Amino acid sequence: MANLTLALDAMFGDNGPRIIVPAALQAFVSNPQLRLLxxxxPEILNPLLADQRAELRERLQIIPA
Structure with a gap:
């Protein structure tokens, strides 16, 4: 697969980030060329990502909204 960048609304739904962030991190495991926005x-998303390996964090960016 070629490099792929996806933007995800991490705040969507009743449980928003608690569901979306772990699912996004699972996608990283099976798709090494994946990059996520x-x-x-940020104040809600950053704590959910704090324990992640640096190599995964390098492949994602938080877009404030």
């Missing part, structure tokens, strides 16, 4: 509130 997580759109949402």
């Amino acid at each position: 997580l759109v949402g509130i």
Whole structure:
């Protein structure tokens, strides 16, 4: 697969980030060329990503919204 960048609304739904962030991280495991733009509130998203390996964090970016 070629490099692929996806933007995800990480705040969507009743459980928003608690569901979307772990699912996005699972996608990283099976798709090494995947890069994610997580759109949402950084103060909510950053703690959910704090324990992730640096190599995964390098492949994602939080877009404040």
